[in-house]
Every structure is written in C-alpha cells, then in structure tokens.
Amino acid sequence: MHRGLVADLKLTVDTSTSDERAAVDAVISPDDHAVIHETERLVRGGTERRRDRRHLLLPGLHALQATAGWISPGGMNYLCAALQVPPAEAFGVASFYELFRTDDPGHDQSVHHVCMDTSCHIAGAEEFAQQLESEGKQVHRGPCLGQCERAPARFVQGRNEPDHVPADVPDELFVLPQRAADPDVELRLLQRLGVVDPTSLSSYREHGGYVALARAVEIGPQAVIDAVRAAGLSGRGGAAFPTAIKWQGVADEQGRPKHVIANADESEPGTFKDRHLMEHDPFSLIEGLTLAGLATGAENGWIYIRGEYPLATRRLANAIEQCRTAGLLGADVLGSGHRFDIELRRGAGAYICGEETALMESMAGFRGEPRNKPPFPSTHGLFGEPTAVNNPETLLNALVIVEHGPESFRRVGTEQSPGTRLFCLSGHVATPGVYEVPMGTTLGAVIDLAGGATGTTRAILMGGAAGSFIGADQLDMPLTQGDTRERGTTLGSGVITLFDDSVDFTSLVLRIAEFFKGESCGQCVPCRVGVVRQHEVLVEMSANGGALRNDRNTLIDDMAVAMADASICGLGHTASGAVQSAIRLGLIGSAT
C-alpha cells in the first residue's frame, strides 16, 4: 500500500495477506504511521517521526505472529512500510525472540511451550512434553515460564484462540498459601492477594488502594523520595540498587521527556512473585508506577511484561482502562495537576530483556541487546531520555513507605535490610508458592513456612540460574543482602528452589548451562562463546559418567573469570555461578 512512496525504504516483492494487514492496522492506527501520506506528509514524516513510532514494532510483530503463526516476509513488509523500519532491521528484531518465528511453521495449531528449567526439570517436564506430543500437540521446549509453583509448567501460544495458560483459573478466588496456613498473618505486599477482586477498581479502593498516592500528592515529589530514602528501600529485581538514588537521579533531570518503567519481564528461573502480584492485585502496580512517575516528574509510564503472562497482561490492561476512566491516569492524576499515563508492552520471550537496558532497547523496537554502562538510564534511558526502571515488588514497597512512613516500614527487617521480602519457593518443598517475610528471617524458617522440605534436601538454589547452589547446612542463614553475600550466595530475585537427594544434579546443571546458552543475546564475545563452551564441557562431563577432569575444571574457571570480568551485562557476569557452586559442593564432577 505504501510501497514506492518512500524512496529510501526498499522492500522485497512479497505481499501481505488481508488478515496480516488487518492485524497490523489494529495495533498501529493510521495516525501512528511513520509517514503520513498525502497532504500531511511534509509535516509528519521524516526521521524524527520514524524514531518516534518505532516502539510500535514489537506490538506489530506480535500481531503478525498471532495472525499467521509466523512473521512472514509479506506481513513484515507491510509493517515495515507503516513504521518506515528497514526490513533487515525488523528481521533482526523478529529473529531475536523465542515467541516469534521467521519460518513458516507449516501447521495452524497452537504451540505448547513447556518449561524445561529447574523446578520443572525435576517435576517431569520432559515426560510432560512427550505426553503432549503423543496427544498430537505442537510442543516447544523452552526456558522457565514463571509458574514454578505448579511445575511442570505450560504456556499455550494460541492460533485461532487466545494465548493462555491452562493452569490459570481466572474465575476462582485465589488462595494465598501463607494465608491458608495462618488466616491472621500480617502481610504488606501480599495483603490484598486473594482478598481483593483483581478486576475491580472499586474493590481495590475498598481495600486501601490509592491511599498512598493521595498521600504522595499531598506531600509532594521530594518528600516521597526522601521517605523512600529514609526507609532504606533497595531494588527487589536482583541488583539491590537504592531506589531513592535512582528516583532522585531522574527527578533532577529537567527539560526532557522522562519515563518510569515497571520491569515485569520476570524470567529468572524460579521466580514467579511478580506474576502473583500482577494477577491478583494488578491495581497496586498501576498505583506504584504512578507514584514513581509523580516522584520523578515522569509523565510516561510503561509496563514491560513478559509475553508468557497472558492473565496478568489482561488484568493489567483492564486495570489501566479503569484507572483512566476514573482519572487516576491521564492529564490530571488524582487532581494533582500531574500528567501521567501507562502503556503496557508485551515481551516476546527473551530472558535478557529483563536486564534494564536490554528492556529499553526492546521496547524502542530494537534487538534486546544490553548497553554498556555508563551512561546510566537516569540520564540516557528509553529513547535516550531520563528513565527509572523498577521491579514491581520495589514499587509496592514504595507505596507501603509513603502510606505508613519510613519508621513504620523499618519496624521489620534489619538495619541494613529493612522491610519485608517476597520469596518464591519451589522444588522439593511441601507447599510451593510466594511467601512474604521480614528481611533477616532465616532460610530454614521460610522453608518451614512453606510446609518444610519434602525428602532429604541435598542442595538449595538461591537466586535462580543467575544465583548459586548452597548446601542444606545453610538453613540458619539470615535472608539479607549482606548475609547471603557473606556466605558466597545471593538473594537475587528471591528464588529459593529445593532439591532433594534423588535429583540427578549432572542433568540439572547441564540444563542450567543450556538455559544460558539459549538466553545469551550473543552481543559480546565472552558470553556469546563462553556459555556455549561451558555447556560443551558439561556435556562431555555427562558423557564421561559425570566425572570432570582437572583440566576441564580449570577451563570452567578460566572461562568464568573472563565472563564475569569482560562481559557487557549481568547475564554474562553470572552465567557460571550455579555451575561453579555445584562443582564446589560436590553436586557434580565426581564420577558416580
């Protein structure tokens, strides 16, 4: 339709189907087109507008994939013409993501994604995948789906049906295990889960929703940041960076558009807490992000949610709509005079897009490749503009702080690690699920809360694939940043996965190595090649009956040092941690 009008965009001869055009048109309105044809062209065209609209590439690719089951050359041409994106670049983007295919699948069935990682690995994921195959289903074996509490997990990428998770029961009231065990338990972050109606703003308000934001409007942006600083809040997404410093950095930037982003990409194997928050208390994330916008002076809010979370996506979309209608988003939030709105963006299957700079690249319509830092997002974030990226759990903590004050916040937890923390328990534990405990609670106490270990615990994976294994002798470890670091491990994103003595650790650790191999973006040499060579050493070890030769152990260490030292981002930095800790603990490496 637009071919030939723009001299410098050359498309192949492939043409789109009417379905593909309709799908693209549904997400990219004519007004969003990079070049407005006819009379407006001179006013609205040009490279600026191209850059402006490129963030619609990912939604456009989603639309094409859902319609045709793949990104066809013709469909992509149509999208590229609308957004004025060179097709080679769009192909580079499409081929980056697990949920997009760039070859014809040759069938029109839904695809069943089965998680192969940690908790699912030991819960019979492979058998589950084979069973689905024997039923004639299209199966894709892939990375963690964030449903570790109900392993083995599955996500259905729909064809002629919506994307869905068969285990989701949207109409049943959710029962929080922690409350089931103790109806009187006092919770902060999980207080509304299983209590509030996640589809209703009025229910949210009846349960204390928007009290914190009203308070924030009353005390003003700087007082909000000061309260967060006084509370000593640090990020819950893994890096534990002080939230107030991040917010102050963005607040101090003047004169350019600013952004706040909720990082709901949650893809670290073993992590499923953000999904719980978003499915069962979605309005709180909207309120939390609005608070961040108010504090930093950002008018643009974004939620980047992983593509495998259809229920949470639906509930957030519904929540955003209701908040807009109620004037809680829009030109004048809560009568504060502050403009703030939120766009919801779906990822497309890429662990690396949880890394904040990769996330911003992905959202802007580029390959999810992390940037070298500095410069930092607070000055050069989304579209090169000042940006604060936060984990949903961090944002919910900020609401608690503003509503009840920093002193109250600090009443639980430790001096260095104040407040509560969400932990994701799965694997060989009686009642897998999300648990909220004061920082500094011991590992053993949290496991007890989840009904205790089943079987004899041989090892516990802390922090997920990017974390490390520890032995069952560490149950007395207080769960704080400092204590875990002291013992050579990490809290990471709150992952606690238990493995009993029946587990084949060679096969488990091999799978962790495979995870990194599959998820490295491939941008930098140490990680792109290192994760492949590391995997090869473990394959060889496995073929040798599990014995790791000395020179192989040295090679693993040599590679680990280079990956940790010279890689661009945290994925490469942590890609050897679990492997090395498994060797250290004797879980793998000695012949059986």
Next chain:
Amino acid sequence: MTKTDDHAETVTQVTVTIDGTDVTVDDGDTILDACNAHGVDTPTICYAENLTPVNVCRVCVVEVEGNRTLVPSCSRPVEEGMEIQTDSERVRHSRKMVLEFLGSGVDLSQATEINEYSARYGADLSRYGDDRQVIDEPILIQDELYIRDYDKCVLCYQCVSACGDDAQHTFAISVAGRGFDNRISTEFDAALPDSACVYCGNCVAVCPTGALQFKSEFDLRQADNWREEDQTVTTTVCSYCGVGCNLELHVQDNEIVKVTSPVDHSVTHGNLCIKGRFGYTYVGN
C-alpha cells in the same frame, strides 16, 4: 585549558594514570585514545576510527580502579584521576580468553591482526574439544562484486554500522538470531541483489576478517594468486562525480584488484559509492 589547533576552541583536559604514568588528554577522549596518545598498544577488533564504538568484542578491556568489572577502553570516556591498568593479570586473562573464544569458533585464517593478538596473549585452542560448535555457513556468492563467507565472521558489527547509521544509511544488513546463532543477514536471508544493498562496498572495506571480500580478491585467493606484497597502491580522485572522493587503487599484475579509500580522508572517512568502489570492473570489462 588549552587551545586545539583545528577548532581553535577551548577544550578541557583531564589527567589519568596509565600503568602508573600520568597522561593528559582532552576531556571526552576515550581510554583507548589516551592509550594511543601514551603509546600503549591496545588490541581492538570491533573498534574502527570511522565508526561509533559498539564495544562488543571486549578484547580492548582494561582495569579501572573502582570498577567491579573490566571496562572497554574503546568506548569509555576518560575521567579525571582514573587509574588504568592495561597489562595486569586480569586484563591479560580476559584478552586471552576473548581471543581463544573467537579462534575456537571462527575461521581466522585471513584475520592477520587478530592472529597477531592471539600470539601476543598466548591463546591456546588445544584445550577446546574437537567436536565443539563452530560457525559453519556456506559462502554466499550472489553477484560479481563481493562475496560473504560468514565462517570468518567475528560479529564485530562493523559492516552493520557502516551500512547503517555510521555511513551508508541503507540498512541492508543486520545482526539476526540470538546468541551463538547470531548471523549478519538481510531480511529473511534474501539474496543481496534482492535486498536494499546498493553495492557501495563500505561493509567490505571495514570487515576485519575477510568474511566480506571483493570478488576480485576472493577469486585470486581461491586461485592461490593473491599477492599483497606484489601489489601497488595508487591514490587518485574519483572522476564519476564532483564530490572528490580519494580512491586507492590496489593493482596486481596491471589489474585493479580492489579499491579502497583512506579512513582519514575528510570527504569519505573510508566510505565510497558503487561507482568509485566498483566502477573499475565496468571499465575493465
């Protein structure tokens, strides 16, 4: 504060220490600039003078006091008082591993400079298993002008930058795929003549490994008759249009075998168009 010669504007200077010695450079310079100014020979693969640094190969990493990890010297700007180590055990180790990693998966037979680095840092490929994964792609010969042999590709992104934002603005090629499967590609691997490529050859000119090669050079190499030592280079100004691009004609046995342009030439910065780059083939034929 000093005056620079070419701009006659004031530029702040900063002082850093490199391996214990004070070095004063312009604010905004990179650590690599400082190393060069100080005569510290630093290996680089993905860096090119005429392209924006992408800092992906990581062979140029150095140790900077106060940084948890090593930092890429090619892109990190200097800061007052930075203490930089360019030859510590940590630095040597990572450089060696990067070179081993590249050599273990890519055909570096024509990457002269990288091979020199590998020798310097003692890269040892013998410790990688024989059945390791390597890049294994067919050579793409889709026209008479240049060939693509991605077995030799180190994914330095230079061709992509040259084709895109940094020079040509054609965006005919991109990195596609993920992880070890990353490849330089047109949309859906379309043949070059069907893609947006305008055959400027700027990608070929920046490729450090011979993955992209002028067909004339490729044919001579195939015939085992590529003799760089016998070649003469004549500099001339391109006569196709009035822009005034400098051309370097590489001549072997009285035939032009390749055309380049100096990277430091103020008009081209090393880039040309199809007429300057390949015009000789029409003349010759």
